[in-house]
Amino acid sequence: MTTTPSTTFSIAAVERETRLSKDVLRVWERRYGFPQPVRDANGERCYPAEQVERLRLMKRLMDQGHRPGALAAMAHDELSALAVPQRAATPARAAQSAAIARLLDEIRAREPGVFRHALRQALARQGLENFVEQTMAPLATAVGDCWENGSFDVFDEHFFTEAAQQQLRQAIADLPVARHGPRILLTTVSGEAHGLGLLMAEALFSLEGATCISLGTETPLLDIARAASAYGTDVVALSFSAAYARRQVTPVLTQLRQALPAEVELWAGGAGVARLEGIAGVRLLPTLESGRQALALVK
Numbered sequence: 001m002t003t004t005p006s007t008t009f010s011i012a013a014v015e016r017e018t019r020l021s022k023d024v025l026r027v028w029e030r031r032y033g034f035p036q037p038v039r040d041a042n043g044e045r046c047y048p049a050e051q052v053e054r055l056r057l058m059k060r061l062m063d064q065g066h067r068p069g070a071l072a073a074m075a076h077d078e079l080s081a082l083a084v085p086q087r088a089a090t091p092a093r094a095a096q097s098a099a100i101a102r103l104l105d106e107i108r109a110r111e112p113g114v115f116r117h118a119l120r121q122a123l124a125r126q127g128l129e130n131f132v133e134q135t136m137a138p139l140a141t142a143v144g145d146c147w148e149n150g151s152f153d154v155f156d157e158h159f160f161t162e163a164a165q166q167q168l169r170q171a172i173a174d175l176p177v178a179r180h181g182p183r184i185l186l187t188t189v190s191g192e193a194h195g196l197g198l199l200m201a202e203a204l205f206s207l208e209g210a211t212c213i214s215l216g217t218e219t220p221l222l223d224i225a226r227a228a229s230a231y232g233t234d235v236v237a238l239s240f241s242a243a244y245a246r247r248q249v250t251p252v253l254t255q256l257r258q259a260l261p262a263e264v265e266l267w268a269g270g271a272g273v274a275r276l277e278g279i280a281g282v283r284l285l286p287t288l289e290s291g292r293q294a295l296a297l298v299k
Helices: 011-018 022-032 049-063 068-072 076-088 098-109 112-126 128-149 154-173 196-207 221-230 246-259 288-298
Strands: 008-010 045-048 183-187 211-214 235-239 265-269 282-285
Touching: 008 011, 008 049, 011 022, 011 045, 011 049, 022 068, 045 049, 049 068, 049 076, 098 112, 098 128, 098 154, 112 128, 112 154, 128 154, 128 196, 128 288, 154 196, 183 196, 183 221, 196 211, 196 235, 196 288, 221 246, 235 246, 246 265, 246 282, 265 288, 282 288
Parallel strands: 183 211, 183 235, 235 265, 265 282
Antiparallel strands: 008 045
16 A cells, blocks of 8 residues: 555545454544544544554454454554564465466566466466356455465555456457346445456356346445336346445345335345345345356246
């Protein structure tokens, strides 16, 4: 994260950057005296960049089993030293196939053209369906793990996501036009900027003959409902990443369900719905295979 000494972040931005909820940030402020936000002209909390970096490091160490109270008492140098053994370790999913490991190494090498060529080769060799299921899905998980354990920087994750999305968009554009399958509107809600899972689902749905209408990411709820009506869709499919605040998923889906016609199905997929309880009128699809099964029922 490139910053200047004067850079500050709102509490919402810190939540996105660190994957620590706003409630946790406020509790730590009271309980541990860290973080120590400043206030903007409107009296809202703002967090200096160096505090955001420290919070990200604390979150990484917490995921490795360290207690937040002990971490909050440490200086930044102590936190960095504690993380060194984890940085030297292989990613949490070290059992990934040799092909996935090679792709991770290509990202680490920071040779953009080489990595993009490797993706194109994998797609040509596997075909789109296997490419999504056997390369893209596990690779996305592995990249997320590398970010969590500190072996990737944020910009490495962003580069991977952009390169993967470019490859998938091109592959989807090359598919024949579907004419008789169900019509599926794909997007994410406001505050969910991660669109890679959405593209993977679009690729698989398109291969099964669905007509996919993608609105990209961060579409307001009322606009989703209006688009569903305008396009005559059978299904609205949303994607939620693990970074999206879990407590917001059920209220958002409930509100959208109420705004959609009863005959339009509402699907929610991605890691962000993996541990949710059932939601009335919403089909939860935490895996690509569950999405394929849901599509078969629409037919």
